[in-house]
Ligand SMILES: Nc1ncnc2c1ncn2[C@@H]1O[C@H](COP(=O)(O)OP(=O)(O)OP(=O)(O)O)[C@@H](O)[C@H]1O
Protein backbone atom coordinates (compact mmCIF):
# COMPACT_ATOMS: atom_id res chain seq x y z
CA UNK A 449 0.00 0.00 0.00
CA UNK A 450 1.20 3.52 -0.70
CA UNK A 451 1.56 5.68 2.34
CA UNK A 452 0.58 9.24 1.69
CA UNK A 453 3.23 11.58 3.09
CA UNK A 454 2.12 14.52 5.16
CA UNK A 455 4.42 16.88 3.22
CA UNK A 456 5.19 16.99 -0.49
CA UNK A 457 3.74 14.86 -3.24
CA UNK A 458 3.41 11.12 -3.06
CA UNK A 459 4.19 8.58 -5.74
CA UNK A 460 0.45 8.17 -6.08
CA UNK A 461 0.11 11.87 -7.09
CA UNK A 462 3.02 11.55 -9.51
CA UNK A 463 1.66 8.47 -11.21
CA UNK A 464 -1.82 9.94 -11.53
CA UNK A 465 -0.34 13.08 -13.19
CA UNK A 466 0.66 10.79 -16.04
CA UNK A 467 -2.74 9.11 -16.20
CA UNK A 468 -1.62 6.02 -14.29
CA UNK A 469 -3.40 4.33 -11.46
CA UNK A 470 -1.78 2.36 -8.72
CA UNK A 471 -3.46 -0.86 -7.73
CA UNK A 472 -5.06 -0.96 -4.36
CA UNK A 473 -4.46 -3.75 -1.90
CA UNK A 474 -6.45 -6.85 -2.63
CA UNK A 475 -9.48 -7.10 -0.31
CA UNK A 476 -9.05 -9.59 2.48
CA UNK A 477 -11.22 -12.60 1.91
CA UNK A 478 -13.53 -13.50 4.64
CA UNK A 479 -12.12 -16.21 6.83
CA UNK A 480 -8.49 -15.67 5.70
CA UNK A 481 -5.95 -16.02 8.44
CA UNK A 482 -3.96 -12.77 7.85
CA UNK A 483 -1.11 -13.84 10.10
CA UNK A 484 -0.69 -17.11 8.24
CA UNK A 485 -0.68 -15.24 4.89
CA UNK A 486 1.84 -12.69 6.15
CA UNK A 487 4.09 -15.49 7.43
CA UNK A 488 4.08 -16.99 3.96
CA UNK A 489 5.60 -13.90 2.35
CA UNK A 490 7.81 -12.74 5.20
CA UNK A 491 11.49 -13.48 4.84
CA UNK A 492 12.90 -15.85 7.38
CA UNK A 493 15.12 -13.09 8.77
CA UNK A 494 14.60 -10.70 11.69
CA UNK A 495 14.04 -7.04 10.76
CA UNK A 496 17.54 -6.02 11.94
CA UNK A 497 19.31 -9.03 10.48
CA UNK A 498 21.00 -11.79 12.45
CA UNK A 499 23.56 -10.85 15.06
CA UNK A 500 26.30 -12.95 13.51
CA UNK A 501 29.47 -11.99 11.63
CA UNK A 502 28.70 -11.56 7.92
CA UNK A 503 24.93 -11.63 8.45
CA UNK A 504 24.34 -7.91 8.05
CA UNK A 505 23.06 -7.16 11.54
CA UNK A 506 22.09 -3.52 11.90
CA UNK A 507 21.63 -1.65 15.21
CA UNK A 508 18.58 0.05 13.71
CA UNK A 509 15.76 -1.34 11.67
CA UNK A 510 15.93 -0.17 8.03
CA UNK A 511 13.32 2.60 7.44
CA UNK A 512 11.53 0.70 4.72
CA UNK A 513 8.34 1.96 3.18
CA UNK A 514 5.98 -0.55 1.62
CA UNK A 515 4.71 0.16 -1.87
CA UNK A 516 2.35 -1.67 -4.09
CA UNK A 517 2.53 -0.91 -7.81
CA UNK A 518 2.29 -2.59 -11.15
CA UNK A 519 5.48 -3.31 -13.14
CA UNK A 520 4.70 -0.37 -15.46
CA UNK A 521 5.15 2.11 -12.59
CA UNK A 522 7.85 0.26 -10.66
CA UNK A 523 10.31 0.69 -13.57
CA UNK A 524 10.20 4.46 -13.08
CA UNK A 525 10.63 4.61 -9.30
CA UNK A 526 14.14 5.18 -7.88
CA UNK A 527 16.12 3.03 -7.02
CA UNK A 528 14.55 0.71 -9.55
CA UNK A 529 15.08 3.28 -12.27
CA UNK A 530 16.78 1.51 -15.14
CA UNK A 531 18.88 3.44 -17.64
CA UNK A 532 19.43 2.31 -21.20
CA UNK A 533 22.19 0.19 -19.75
CA UNK A 534 25.36 -1.33 -21.09
CA UNK A 535 26.14 -4.95 -20.35
CA UNK A 536 28.19 -5.52 -17.18
CA UNK A 537 31.32 -6.66 -19.02
CA UNK A 538 34.84 -5.22 -18.99
CA UNK A 539 36.34 -2.87 -16.42
CA UNK A 540 34.07 -1.74 -13.57
CA UNK A 541 34.86 1.98 -13.37
CA UNK A 542 32.46 3.33 -10.79
CA UNK A 543 28.76 4.03 -10.72
CA UNK A 544 26.22 5.48 -13.09
CA UNK A 545 24.51 8.32 -11.24
CA UNK A 546 21.26 7.92 -13.17
CA UNK A 547 20.69 4.27 -12.38
CA UNK A 548 22.96 3.98 -9.28
CA UNK A 549 24.25 0.79 -10.91
CA UNK A 550 27.87 -0.11 -11.66
CA UNK A 551 29.33 1.33 -14.86
CA UNK A 552 31.46 -1.05 -16.90
CA UNK A 553 33.75 -0.09 -19.79
CA UNK A 554 34.35 -2.68 -22.47
CA UNK A 555 35.26 -0.92 -25.74
CA UNK A 556 35.96 -4.13 -27.68
CA UNK A 557 32.71 -5.71 -26.45
CA UNK A 558 30.85 -2.52 -27.38
CA UNK A 559 32.18 -2.80 -30.94
CA UNK A 560 31.07 -6.42 -31.11
CA UNK A 561 27.59 -5.53 -29.88
CA UNK A 562 27.51 -2.57 -32.33
CA UNK A 563 27.06 -0.02 -29.55
CA UNK A 564 30.02 1.89 -31.00
CA UNK A 565 31.75 1.78 -34.37
CA UNK A 566 35.32 1.77 -33.02
CA UNK A 567 36.91 0.99 -29.63
CA UNK A 568 38.77 4.31 -29.26
CA UNK A 569 38.14 6.75 -26.40
CA UNK A 570 38.78 10.49 -26.22
CA UNK A 571 38.84 12.31 -22.87
CA UNK A 572 38.17 16.03 -22.40
CA UNK A 573 38.27 18.04 -19.19
CA UNK A 574 39.79 20.97 -17.36
CA UNK A 575 43.13 20.26 -15.63
CA UNK A 576 42.89 18.24 -12.44
CA UNK A 577 39.40 16.83 -12.97
CA UNK A 578 40.43 13.16 -12.95
CA UNK A 579 41.05 12.28 -16.62
CA UNK A 580 44.37 10.53 -16.06
CA UNK A 581 43.04 8.87 -12.89
CA UNK A 582 40.16 7.34 -14.85
CA UNK A 583 42.54 6.20 -17.59
CA UNK A 584 44.83 4.57 -15.02
CA UNK A 585 41.90 2.85 -13.30
CA UNK A 586 40.74 1.54 -16.67
CA UNK A 587 44.22 0.22 -17.55
CA UNK A 588 44.68 -1.51 -14.21
CA UNK A 589 41.23 -3.08 -14.31
CA UNK A 590 41.62 -4.20 -17.92
CA UNK A 591 44.75 -6.13 -16.91
CA UNK A 592 42.35 -8.72 -15.47
CA UNK A 593 41.36 -9.41 -19.07
CA UNK A 594 45.00 -9.78 -20.20
CA UNK A 595 44.99 -6.37 -21.89
CA UNK A 596 48.48 -5.00 -22.50
CA UNK A 597 49.13 -1.30 -22.44
CA UNK A 598 51.62 1.05 -24.02
CA UNK A 599 51.81 4.61 -22.71
CA UNK A 600 52.95 6.47 -25.81
CA UNK A 601 54.70 9.32 -24.03
CA UNK A 602 54.19 9.95 -20.31
CA UNK A 603 54.99 13.66 -20.18
CA UNK A 604 54.52 14.10 -16.42
CA UNK A 605 55.89 10.71 -15.38
CA UNK A 606 52.56 10.05 -13.69
CA UNK A 607 52.16 6.48 -14.99
CA UNK A 608 55.50 5.41 -13.48
CA UNK A 609 54.11 4.35 -10.09
CA UNK A 610 51.36 2.30 -11.75
CA UNK A 611 53.97 0.53 -13.92
CA UNK A 612 56.20 -0.23 -10.94
CA UNK A 613 53.25 -1.49 -8.92
CA UNK A 614 52.69 -4.23 -11.49
CA UNK A 615 56.41 -4.99 -11.81
CA UNK A 616 57.25 -3.11 -15.01
CA UNK A 617 60.06 -0.56 -15.20
CA UNK A 618 59.17 2.46 -17.38
CA UNK A 619 61.48 3.30 -20.28
CA UNK A 620 62.92 6.71 -19.51
CA UNK A 621 63.94 9.05 -22.32
CA UNK A 622 66.14 12.01 -21.54
CA UNK A 623 69.37 13.70 -22.47
CA UNK A 624 72.33 11.73 -21.15
CA UNK A 625 70.28 8.54 -20.81
CA UNK A 626 71.23 5.58 -23.00
CA UNK A 627 67.79 5.00 -24.56
CA UNK A 628 67.39 6.01 -28.21
CA UNK A 629 64.24 5.59 -30.26
CA UNK A 630 64.31 5.69 -34.03
CA UNK A 631 60.87 6.90 -35.07
CA UNK A 632 61.58 5.57 -38.56
CA UNK A 633 61.87 2.00 -37.30
CA UNK A 634 60.34 -0.69 -39.48
CA UNK A 635 58.60 -2.16 -36.42
CA UNK A 636 57.12 -5.67 -36.45
CA UNK A 637 56.10 -5.18 -40.09
CA UNK A 638 59.80 -5.61 -40.95
CA UNK A 639 60.32 -8.91 -39.11
CA UNK A 640 60.89 -11.97 -41.25
CA UNK A 641 61.10 -9.69 -44.31
CA UNK A 642 63.15 -12.19 -46.32
CA UNK A 643 60.44 -14.83 -46.04
CA UNK A 644 57.58 -12.56 -47.17
CA UNK A 645 55.96 -12.79 -50.58
CA UNK A 646 56.43 -9.87 -53.01
CA UNK A 647 52.81 -8.77 -52.61
CA UNK A 648 53.02 -8.82 -48.80
CA UNK A 649 56.29 -6.86 -48.94
CA UNK A 650 54.70 -4.22 -51.16
CA UNK A 651 51.66 -3.75 -48.95
CA UNK A 652 53.81 -3.53 -45.81
CA UNK A 653 56.26 -1.12 -47.46
CA UNK A 654 53.33 1.14 -48.43
CA UNK A 655 52.21 1.27 -44.75
CA UNK A 656 55.75 1.96 -43.54
CA UNK A 657 56.40 4.73 -46.11
CA UNK A 658 53.04 6.38 -45.35
CA UNK A 659 53.92 6.53 -41.65
CA UNK A 660 57.43 7.85 -42.31
CA UNK A 661 56.23 10.66 -44.59
CA UNK A 662 53.43 11.73 -42.24
CA UNK A 663 55.88 11.92 -39.34
CA UNK A 664 58.50 13.87 -41.31
CA UNK A 665 55.81 16.33 -42.42
CA UNK A 666 54.70 16.78 -38.79
CA UNK A 667 58.29 17.40 -37.67
CA UNK A 668 59.02 19.90 -40.44
CA UNK A 669 55.67 21.60 -39.70
CA UNK A 670 56.81 22.06 -36.09
CA UNK A 671 59.26 24.61 -37.49
CA UNK A 672 56.46 26.52 -39.25
CA UNK A 673 57.52 25.24 -42.67
CA UNK A 674 54.76 24.14 -45.01
CA UNK A 675 55.67 20.97 -46.89
CA UNK A 676 54.71 21.43 -50.57
CA UNK A 677 53.69 18.50 -52.78
CA UNK A 678 57.17 18.65 -54.44
CA UNK A 679 58.85 18.54 -51.01
CA UNK A 680 56.72 15.55 -50.09
CA UNK A 681 57.65 13.77 -53.28
CA UNK A 682 61.36 14.54 -52.64
CA UNK A 683 61.03 13.15 -49.09
CA UNK A 684 59.40 9.96 -50.42
CA UNK A 685 62.15 9.54 -53.04
CA UNK A 686 64.89 10.11 -50.46
CA UNK A 687 63.31 7.52 -48.14
CA UNK A 688 63.01 5.08 -51.05
CA UNK A 689 66.70 5.54 -51.89
CA UNK A 690 68.00 5.38 -48.32
CA UNK A 691 65.95 2.31 -47.42
CA UNK A 692 67.06 0.52 -50.59
CA UNK A 693 63.42 -0.03 -51.62
CA UNK A 694 63.62 1.99 -54.87
CA UNK A 695 66.59 -0.09 -56.06
CA UNK A 696 64.21 -3.03 -56.56
CA UNK A 697 64.82 -6.53 -55.26
CA UNK A 698 62.33 -6.04 -52.39
CA UNK A 699 64.94 -4.97 -49.82
CA UNK A 700 63.93 -2.51 -47.10
CA UNK A 701 66.18 -1.29 -44.31
CA UNK A 702 65.73 1.15 -41.46
CA UNK A 703 66.50 4.81 -42.04
CA UNK A 704 67.28 7.50 -39.46
CA UNK A 705 66.23 11.17 -39.54
CA UNK A 706 69.84 12.49 -39.69
CA UNK A 707 70.35 10.30 -42.81
CA UNK A 708 67.29 11.92 -44.43
CA UNK A 709 68.66 15.37 -43.57
CA UNK A 710 72.11 14.54 -44.99
CA UNK A 711 70.63 13.21 -48.22
CA UNK A 712 68.60 16.42 -48.66
CA UNK A 713 71.51 18.68 -47.72
CA UNK A 714 74.08 16.88 -49.91
CA UNK A 715 72.16 15.04 -52.62
CA UNK A 716 73.92 13.02 -55.28
CA UNK A 717 73.18 13.78 -58.94
CA UNK A 718 71.40 10.42 -59.12
CA UNK A 719 69.10 11.43 -56.21
CA UNK A 720 68.46 14.90 -57.67
CA UNK A 721 67.46 13.34 -61.01
CA UNK A 722 65.27 10.76 -59.23
CA UNK A 723 63.52 13.71 -57.55
CA UNK A 724 63.12 15.29 -61.03
CA UNK A 725 65.52 18.20 -60.49
CA UNK A 726 67.92 18.99 -63.40
CA UNK A 727 70.98 19.20 -61.13
CA UNK A 728 72.14 19.03 -57.52
CA UNK A 729 71.97 22.78 -56.88
CA UNK A 730 68.32 23.00 -58.05
CA UNK A 731 67.36 20.29 -55.57
CA UNK A 732 69.24 22.01 -52.73
CA UNK A 733 67.56 25.35 -53.52
CA UNK A 734 64.07 23.88 -53.87
CA UNK A 735 64.15 21.81 -50.66
CA UNK A 736 66.19 24.28 -48.59
CA UNK A 737 63.40 25.12 -46.12
CA UNK A 738 62.52 21.51 -45.41
CA UNK A 739 66.22 20.61 -45.11
CA UNK A 740 66.92 23.46 -42.71
CA UNK A 741 63.87 22.66 -40.60
CA UNK A 742 64.99 19.02 -40.29
CA UNK A 743 68.59 20.14 -39.65
CA UNK A 744 67.42 22.36 -36.77
CA UNK A 745 65.55 19.43 -35.22
CA UNK A 746 68.45 17.02 -35.72
CA UNK A 747 70.73 19.42 -33.86
CA UNK A 748 68.00 20.38 -31.35
CA UNK A 749 64.87 18.53 -30.22
CA UNK A 750 65.75 15.15 -31.76
CA UNK A 751 69.39 15.16 -30.74
CA UNK A 752 70.48 12.39 -28.41
CA UNK A 753 66.94 10.96 -28.33
CA UNK A 754 65.48 10.21 -31.76
CA UNK A 755 68.52 10.45 -34.06
CA UNK A 756 69.93 6.91 -34.06
CA UNK A 757 68.92 3.25 -34.13
CA UNK A 758 66.50 2.16 -31.41
CA UNK A 759 68.19 0.70 -28.33
CA UNK A 760 65.15 -0.70 -26.50
CA UNK A 761 62.86 -3.60 -27.15
CA UNK A 762 59.30 -3.59 -25.97
CA UNK A 763 58.37 -6.52 -23.78
CA UNK A 764 54.83 -7.51 -24.68
CA UNK A 765 54.70 -10.10 -21.89
CA UNK A 766 54.49 -7.17 -19.48
CA UNK A 767 50.98 -5.83 -18.71
CA UNK A 768 52.04 -2.20 -19.11
CA UNK A 769 54.96 -0.41 -20.71
CA UNK A 770 55.54 3.28 -20.59
CA UNK A 771 57.81 5.68 -22.44
CA UNK A 772 58.46 8.30 -19.81
CA UNK A 773 59.24 11.80 -21.12
CA UNK A 774 59.28 13.43 -17.66
CA UNK A 775 62.94 14.38 -17.98
CA UNK A 776 62.25 16.37 -21.16
CA UNK A 777 59.72 18.71 -19.57
CA UNK A 778 62.29 21.34 -18.64
CA UNK A 779 63.67 21.42 -22.21
CA UNK A 780 60.62 23.32 -23.41
CA UNK A 781 57.40 22.83 -25.31
CA UNK A 782 58.91 22.20 -28.74
CA UNK A 783 61.07 19.34 -27.44
CA UNK A 784 58.09 17.76 -25.66
CA UNK A 785 55.81 18.18 -28.70
CA UNK A 786 58.41 16.74 -31.09
CA UNK A 787 59.13 13.88 -28.67
CA UNK A 788 55.42 13.07 -28.44
CA UNK A 789 55.08 13.07 -32.25
CA UNK A 790 58.08 10.70 -32.56
CA UNK A 791 57.00 8.40 -29.74
CA UNK A 792 53.42 8.26 -31.04
CA UNK A 793 54.53 7.33 -34.54
CA UNK A 794 56.97 4.74 -33.20
CA UNK A 795 54.30 3.29 -30.93
CA UNK A 796 52.02 2.85 -33.89
CA UNK A 797 54.76 0.88 -35.64
CA UNK A 798 55.30 -1.25 -32.55
CA UNK A 799 51.65 -2.22 -32.27
CA UNK A 800 51.30 -3.23 -35.92
CA UNK A 801 50.74 -6.94 -36.39
CA UNK A 802 49.32 -8.45 -33.27
CA UNK A 803 47.86 -11.87 -32.75
CA UNK A 804 44.06 -11.94 -33.13
CA UNK A 805 42.14 -11.76 -29.86
CA UNK A 806 44.83 -9.80 -28.01
CA UNK A 807 43.72 -6.52 -26.48
CA UNK A 808 46.28 -3.73 -26.70
CA UNK A 809 45.66 -0.29 -25.25
CA UNK A 810 47.69 2.68 -26.48
CA UNK A 811 47.43 5.79 -24.31
CA UNK A 812 48.17 9.25 -25.71
CA UNK A 813 47.86 11.53 -22.68
CA UNK A 814 48.42 15.30 -22.95
CA UNK A 815 47.99 15.33 -26.75
CA UNK A 816 47.44 19.09 -26.73
CA UNK A 817 51.20 19.47 -26.37
CA UNK A 818 51.64 17.62 -29.67
CA UNK A 819 48.75 19.50 -31.31
CA UNK A 820 50.52 22.80 -30.77
CA UNK A 821 53.11 21.77 -33.36
CA UNK A 822 50.55 22.53 -36.06
CA UNK A 823 48.66 20.93 -38.87
CA UNK A 824 51.19 18.16 -39.55
CA UNK A 825 50.93 16.99 -35.93
CA UNK A 826 47.14 16.74 -36.19
CA UNK A 827 47.46 14.80 -39.44
CA UNK A 828 50.00 12.52 -37.79
CA UNK A 829 47.69 11.77 -34.85
CA UNK A 830 44.77 11.32 -37.23
CA UNK A 831 46.80 8.81 -39.23
CA UNK A 832 47.82 6.99 -36.04
CA UNK A 833 44.16 6.54 -35.13
CA UNK A 834 43.00 5.79 -38.66
CA UNK A 835 45.69 3.30 -39.55
CA UNK A 836 45.72 1.54 -36.22
CA UNK A 837 44.14 -1.82 -36.72
CA UNK A 838 40.74 -2.28 -35.23
CA UNK A 839 41.40 -5.85 -34.17
CA UNK A 840 41.41 -5.41 -30.41
CA UNK A 841 43.50 -2.25 -30.26
CA UNK A 842 42.04 0.49 -28.06
CA UNK A 843 43.39 3.99 -28.55
CA UNK A 844 42.95 6.47 -25.71
CA UNK A 845 43.47 10.17 -26.42
CA UNK A 846 43.46 12.65 -23.54
CA UNK A 847 42.87 16.32 -24.41
CA UNK A 848 41.74 19.35 -22.44
CA UNK A 849 39.22 21.02 -24.70
CA UNK A 850 37.97 20.74 -28.28
CA UNK A 851 40.09 23.70 -29.36
CA UNK A 852 43.22 21.58 -28.64
CA UNK A 853 42.28 19.81 -31.83
CA UNK A 854 40.78 22.77 -33.68
CA UNK A 855 43.18 25.62 -33.00
CA UNK A 856 45.60 24.40 -35.66
CA UNK A 857 43.74 25.98 -38.57
CA UNK A 858 41.27 28.67 -39.49
CA UNK A 859 37.63 27.80 -38.94
CA UNK A 860 36.33 25.79 -41.87
CA UNK A 861 39.84 24.96 -43.05
CA UNK A 862 40.97 21.51 -44.08
CA UNK A 863 42.78 21.10 -40.76
CA UNK A 864 39.62 21.77 -38.77
CA UNK A 865 37.77 19.17 -40.77
CA UNK A 866 40.57 16.68 -40.06
CA UNK A 867 40.20 17.47 -36.36
CA UNK A 868 36.44 16.93 -36.61
CA UNK A 869 36.97 13.65 -38.43
CA UNK A 870 39.21 12.60 -35.58
CA UNK A 871 36.24 12.86 -33.25
CA UNK A 872 34.51 10.22 -35.34
CA UNK A 873 37.56 7.99 -34.94
CA UNK A 874 36.91 7.97 -31.18
CA UNK A 875 33.35 6.80 -30.77
CA UNK A 876 33.42 7.03 -26.97
CA UNK A 877 33.78 10.55 -25.59
CA UNK A 878 34.41 11.07 -21.91
CA UNK A 879 33.72 14.62 -20.77
CA UNK A 880 34.95 15.79 -17.38
CA UNK A 881 34.14 19.21 -15.93
CA UNK A 882 34.43 22.26 -18.19
CA UNK A 883 33.66 25.96 -17.97
CA UNK A 884 30.35 26.89 -19.64
CA UNK A 885 31.91 28.34 -22.81
CA UNK A 886 34.02 25.22 -23.40
CA UNK A 887 30.97 23.05 -22.65
CA UNK A 888 29.22 24.90 -25.49
CA UNK A 889 32.12 24.05 -27.83
CA UNK A 890 31.83 20.42 -26.76
CA UNK A 891 28.08 20.41 -27.34
CA UNK A 892 28.64 21.59 -30.91
CA UNK A 893 31.55 19.27 -31.63
CA UNK A 894 30.25 16.01 -30.20
CA UNK A 895 26.52 16.71 -30.47
CA UNK A 896 25.65 16.83 -26.74
CA UNK A 897 22.09 17.58 -25.70
CA UNK A 898 21.49 20.74 -23.65
CA UNK A 899 20.90 18.58 -20.59
CA UNK A 900 24.22 16.73 -20.98
CA UNK A 901 25.99 20.06 -21.59
CA UNK A 902 24.62 21.30 -18.26
CA UNK A 903 25.93 18.19 -16.52
CA UNK A 904 29.40 18.89 -17.93
CA UNK A 905 29.52 22.43 -16.57
CA UNK A 906 27.43 21.79 -13.44
CA UNK A 907 27.19 18.32 -11.96
CA UNK A 908 30.69 17.25 -13.10
CA UNK A 909 32.31 20.29 -11.49
CA UNK A 910 31.03 19.41 -8.03
CA UNK A 911 33.44 16.49 -7.56
CA UNK A 912 36.62 15.16 -9.17
CA UNK A 913 36.14 11.92 -11.04
CA UNK A 914 32.69 12.80 -12.41
CA UNK A 915 32.23 12.68 -16.18
CA UNK A 916 29.59 12.46 -18.84
CA UNK A 917 30.31 9.37 -20.94
CA UNK A 918 28.97 9.36 -24.48
CA UNK A 919 29.14 5.79 -25.70
CA UNK A 920 28.08 5.88 -29.34
CA UNK A 921 24.88 7.89 -28.96
CA UNK A 922 24.07 6.86 -25.38
CA UNK A 923 24.88 9.21 -22.53
CA UNK A 924 25.80 8.26 -18.94
CA UNK A 925 26.66 10.25 -15.81
CA UNK A 926 29.52 8.34 -14.27
CA UNK A 927 31.67 8.79 -11.18
CA UNK A 928 34.99 6.95 -11.21
CA UNK A 929 35.72 5.25 -7.90
CA UNK A 930 39.29 4.59 -6.76
CA UNK A 931 39.93 1.75 -4.31
CA UNK A 932 42.11 2.48 -1.25
CA UNK A 933 44.94 0.49 -2.88
CA UNK A 934 44.69 2.46 -6.11
CA UNK A 935 44.39 5.96 -4.64
CA UNK A 936 48.10 6.44 -3.76
CA UNK A 937 49.15 4.86 -7.10
CA UNK A 938 47.03 7.25 -9.14
CA UNK A 939 47.45 10.44 -7.15
CA UNK A 940 49.05 13.28 -9.03
CA UNK A 941 48.53 15.68 -6.12
CA UNK A 942 50.86 13.67 -3.86
CA UNK A 943 53.87 15.76 -4.91
CA UNK A 944 51.98 19.00 -4.16
CA UNK A 945 50.92 17.76 -0.72
CA UNK A 946 54.43 16.65 0.23
CA UNK A 947 55.85 20.10 -0.46
N1 LIG B 1 37.74 9.51 -9.05
C1 LIG B 1 38.40 10.27 -8.18
N2 LIG B 1 38.11 10.21 -6.88
C2 LIG B 1 38.78 10.99 -5.99
N3 LIG B 1 39.78 11.83 -6.31
C3 LIG B 1 40.12 11.92 -7.59
C4 LIG B 1 39.46 11.14 -8.60
N4 LIG B 1 40.01 11.43 -9.78
C5 LIG B 1 40.97 12.36 -9.54
N5 LIG B 1 41.04 12.64 -8.23
C6 LIG B 1 41.97 13.61 -7.60
O1 LIG B 1 42.26 14.64 -8.53
C7 LIG B 1 43.67 14.69 -8.79
C8 LIG B 1 43.93 15.05 -10.24
O2 LIG B 1 43.50 13.99 -11.06
P1 LIG B 1 44.12 13.70 -12.48
O3 LIG B 1 45.59 13.86 -12.47
O4 LIG B 1 43.57 12.42 -12.91
O5 LIG B 1 43.50 14.91 -13.32
P2 LIG B 1 43.68 15.27 -14.86
O6 LIG B 1 42.32 15.62 -15.32
O7 LIG B 1 44.39 14.19 -15.56
O8 LIG B 1 44.57 16.58 -14.78
P3 LIG B 1 45.57 17.19 -15.88
O9 LIG B 1 44.71 17.75 -16.96
O10 LIG B 1 46.30 18.26 -15.13
O11 LIG B 1 46.45 16.09 -16.34
C9 LIG B 1 44.18 13.32 -8.39
O12 LIG B 1 45.52 13.36 -7.99
C10 LIG B 1 43.28 12.95 -7.24
O13 LIG B 1 43.75 13.52 -6.04
Ligand SMILES: [Mg+2]
Nearest residue numbers: 579580581813
Ligand atom coordinates in the same frame (compact mmCIF):
# COMPACT_ATOMS: atom_id res chain seq x y z
MG1 LIG C 1 46.25 14.17 -16.58
